[in-house]
Amino acid sequence: MRAVAVVGTSLAGLRSAQELRAQGFDGRLVMIGAEPPYDRPQLSKDFLLGKVSVEDLALVEQAGLDDLAAEWHLGARAERLTGDGVTLGDGTTIAADGYVIATGAVARTLGAARNLKGVHTLRTLDDAVALKRDLATGPAAVVVIGAGFIGAEVASACRLLGHDVTVIEAMAVPLASVVGPEMGAVCGGLHAENGARLLTGVPVAGFAGTDRVTGVRLADGREIAADLVVAGVGARPATEWLTGSGLAVDDGVLVDSGCVTANPRVIAVGDVARYHRHQRGGRLRAEHWTAANEQPGVAVANLLAGATVTHFARPGYFWSDQYGRRIQFAGVATEDVRIVEGDVTAKRFVAAYYREDALTGVFAIDSPRPFTRLRRSL
Template structure:
């Protein structure tokens, strides 16, 4: 290959560029980025950056020296609008074309939005520009903030807003936040974090409409309740950015369909990160975005799938001064038991188990033992992890501050 084009200048795109050079590709490297910013880290957007504890300079994923060492042609502020049927030409919205021998698709995903007219005061939180806009609204003074969606972005944003002194309500359509990811026992624990953080949690009901003339002033719930709002943050999931690939020969379906090696139907085209559906699954986690590029690039340069990737799912979330860490492949019906610490203390390590085999682990404020378990799970996912401390039954108490659960609905992510 003489030219490789990376479409997407985010975390996975940067890692793919690094891997191309590390694995010996010394040809022309083109990196196309829709945003005007150089690659930056997204997790802090809902936390330290939103609260003003971190500046934009602390979000950068690479410095000037590394950028020069990559020897890439950077095209910022331009969106790809098409890929020819053979995957040999990337078409850009400004009319330019990039002839290429190989393509890495790393276009990520965009925040899902609510239907209806656009109102001032309604925000999503996916990009640096999103975070800038929301931060500017929050520093104007105390606000009534309604966060729609109790997933990780919604929970972290609610935590940050509460820490800044705002009056915060989280609306979650499912009976409990994070229910699909963590199961009912641990989802109830996360619900308790909201309560202890002084945030009102409304569950089991969806949003019917946002009201206001030019700016939002309230949120109407499906059961008729009205929540006053100065600021609304919509955190209801993301949609993979595949629209620009319509008409190409690539298979699309909730992402770019790839085999277990991130290779698409065209061997000269691979996909990584939030946009990639690898081996039937799409994972929107930092670890997937950093683990997939090494294998994808190796297969791209080989011209076929010579290696596969199946990293152990892992994610973390910082909420209300608590760090939640999860690793593994929990399934419905798995049993949960605390093996260290306690739920009441707000610091514990728990295992998910099925037929005596540990399938996953979750910890709140127990990073060291969790890290050990994560390594063991990664080494042998199908083998039980033997805990070195006595197990105790899991007891979750949330009755003191009940979770509102009216007309429970399935969660939509």
């Protein structure tokens, strides 16, 4: 294998390039991506709050990028993948012996608000810059649609910046599908405790406004006044460019437990990869920083070996900063959840999830040390 093309230059793509060099690949390395590598999780946290600048978001200093000895094609989008190679938007085709798919995911949008000013999504640096600019114009009525982690972090930042905030969640309990209803209710309670209004169990029906948004209409007939709207309604994997490639795609690129596609010359990592869970069975697409950071080491080893010789089997882990508190979760949530340390009412505790007395997951608020200790047992 003398040439590898990495398509996608965010965290998963960058880590793949670093792993290729660390694992002894000394051939031609081509990096293809719309944006340079930057720290995406900070966009909904410290960047909105003005604590970090665009320059601070860089994942690696320029010297570190130079050390990769890579050929960079930034500002370029992959249009298709065929037996001839990766074809870019300008018609250039880059051939390689191996390919890393790390194109991530794209924020889902609200079609009904497509032409209204003041409606934002938050996925890219450009998104964050535009939202930050609007928030800086003065106190505003901000409506956040979706109480997942991105929506909750945006709501937290907006409250800390002095804005009036309403969070709308279609599910009865925020984050119930991720951390379970009991811990989801605890997370939802942080909004009211910090002056944000949380409306649950009601979907959005439409928007008010002609040129600029003025309100959000709910399915129950209510209308919530809004100067700004932020839609945190999930993301879809960026796989359109793989149509006709022969790769299996179903809510992500389908890979085995080593992040390898049916073609051993092609691996997929990060948000775009839907991998087979080793020993547990089933498929999962992990949209978290840790998966994007850890999968490349396994995937690259398999790419260089030409077969799946190692597996990605780390329990999922993520964290979220909301209203000055650190929320952490690892593993899988089950119905049997027990408080094992601390006090829920004080919002400083650790909860453990069990299935037939076997530990499956850990959740914590502002308890990093006991969380980490218990996480090692997963």
